[in-house]
Amino acid sequence: QITLKESGPTLVKPTQTLTLTCTFSGFSLSTNGVGVGWIRQPPGKALEWLALIYWDDDKRYSPSLKSRLTITKDTSKNQVVLTMTNMDPVDTATYYCAHKGPPGAFDIWGQGTMVTVSS
């Protein structure tokens, strides 16, 4: 059974860097075709894809946020870390991590973690 869980601060100040960790079980991020992605959703708004890391360490980023994002993996710890620099109140959102299987879609999602950006 695949599970993912996001963790990190619930409140960050403007200009600070956000670091979120996705801890997963039930799969290995060294398996061919597997990936872990990050998606966010501001309150009352649509889903927005942020980043994706593949089993071979290939990394993809949302073009509009690429300069602010870094995604890394620690296969031994079953963790994926997302950092987002220069946080702004508009970055207030629920942040999800999700498993990408070989078919390509995000088939299993974490419960999400709400991050508020405020001074």
Added chain:
Amino acid sequence: DIQMTQSPSTLAASVGDRVTITCRASQSINRWLAWYQQKPGKAPKLLIYKASSLESGVPSRFSGSGSGTEFTLTISSLQPDDFATYYCQQYDSNRTFGQGTKVESK
């Protein structure tokens, strides 16, 4: 970037209705399209992948079709549990979500 446009943004329907949601891509994405269902306060749930493949455990009243730039999600007979927001997502080049379609009770 590939842009995804869903229509309508909101849809009012009754139990038993046939419901169709459309998703249009700004360029061809072949069949690399997924559909998700999201309920308030919950994570999205995968319904359909590769445009028409039903995810395991998803009721057969859900179906997807299309290729290239035009896609549809159809619910053949709307059930009470289906009132939710639906998102399409392309995965041909990076990933992009549509803006969502809220299915509400008429």
